[in-house]
Amino acid sequence: MxxxxxxxxxxxxxxxxxxxxxxxxxxxxxxxxxxxxxxxxxxxxxxxxxxxxxxxxxxxxxxxxxxxxxxxxxxxxxxxxxxxxxxxxxxxxxxxxxxxxxxxxxxxxxxxxxxxxxxxxxxxxxxxxxxxxLPPLEYYRQVFFSSGVDLPDDLEERFGRILLEIIELDPGEKAFVSVQLPQQFVIIFDAVTHSAQFIDVQGEPTSERQNLSMVISQAHATNETLTLRPGLLRLTLENHSDRRVLPNVCIANDDLHDILGHRRPFLTAKRLLTNQSFRDIYRTDTLDVDQRLQITSLTFLFTDLRGSTALYERVGDLAAFDLVRAHFRVLQEIVAMEAGAVVKTIGDAVMATFPSPDRAVAAALRMREAMLRLNAERGSEDLLLKIGIHEGPCLAISLNDRQDYFGQTVNIASRVQGLADPHVILTTEAIVGNEEVSEILRQRGITSVSRMEEIHGIGREVRIFALP
CATH class of the missing domain: 1.10.10 (Arc Repressor Mutant, subunit A)
Structure with a gap:
């Protein structure tokens, strides 16, 4: 083999x-x-x-x-x-x-x-x-553009309609190119070094030769748009980088925007960080200690068991430990099923993240049903689960050798969970206002009940919604 x-x-x-x-x-x-x-x-x-x-x-x-x-x-x-x-x-x-x-x-x-x-x-x-x-346009397709740009199969043919020139330059090489400038906006761009020069071609056509020099280097220097007239351009290109470069001269019109305008979903870093398999495999090698990376929107779900201390007293340490461990196992399975990830457990509490509010609400409803089943099987009310959900911006950080999150969104989600009663899911307006969440609640016949609550550490009242 x-x-x-x-x-x-x-x-x-x-x-x-x-x-x-x-x-x-x-x-x-x-x-x-x-x-x-x-x-x-x-x-x-x-x-x-x-x-x-x-x-x-x-x-x-x-x-x-x-x-x-x-x-x-x-x-x-x-x-x-x-x-x-x-x-x-x-x-x-x-x-x-x-x-x-x-x-x-x-x-x-x-x-x-x-x-x-x-x-x-x-x-x-x-x-x-x-x-x-790689051939020049294949480099653009496979290296410069992301996997979220849905480039057409006939890229070469369609790009050819707006392409005035494309060349390859080895390190240290210089080339002289003559192009006929149309009365349109023109871009000179190299996908290797990300060097660019904009040319606004306007006015009366000229029979005089126009000259332009462009140095291509690793420095991503900004440029001012040049104004030239329609007609012949003598372009000098110099490669001052240590790699082959692929400058092209193209017309920036609707055809170019149409080529680049088709997008498809791709695997974002946010989605991967909320994936349980990723967290299991890459536990400690995600972020540097000093990194602080922004996430515009992430959904947090917190759970906790009410009366767990009394549970240990009532059934004994061994039985209570086995029951709590079973509850953790069920919750982790549900989080993974809904494309989420368990960030950490704190005592009998769980902190989990989801890429969108609807996945978190679906998980919360499953969790509640699972705990009710476990209690019914035992003929007791030992597992009294409290759940809180909130969505908003946060920072991805490294804390205690693990990838974690920081910010007011995390604080609010935790405090909302602290206000919850057993078997009642508490959310914020950011959650119930989500279109997909509204559809989930409608299909299940759940009507949210709102109230204003003073949340410790926030300094203002927040409207929270109970999902009975």
Missing amino acids: SEVDVLFANLGHAADPQTAECIEKTVRDGSDRDLNRINALAFADAHGLDPEKTIAAFLHAARIGAFEMTWNVLCPGCGGVLDTGATLKAVDRDSYHCALCAAGYEPTLDEMVEVTFTVNPRVRRIAAHDPDR
């Missing part, structure tokens, strides 16, 4: 067998492009697989060395990859600038950081393992 056979045999044991088999078939029979920067959600959709099982399978594949996982910082405008690293620790800048969009962005984990998977070269060698040898 070859090393590759052993790897995929191990993957079949660690992950969902159907998903593992599909990944193995793609490695053996797929194109090189299919195996570079795989979008796990698009892969699941294309093969009719469960998205959560697919994410888990690729995580296990990365753990055993069959794939390499990369974290890419994206431009929200064009979808280009502004920076990339092997871990989330590489996202270490306060802001990122996109030369193509001429805009700067403060990184968030919601939509600006994607996670992709590329086959390991010892499993199968693909062209993207040597990106400087």
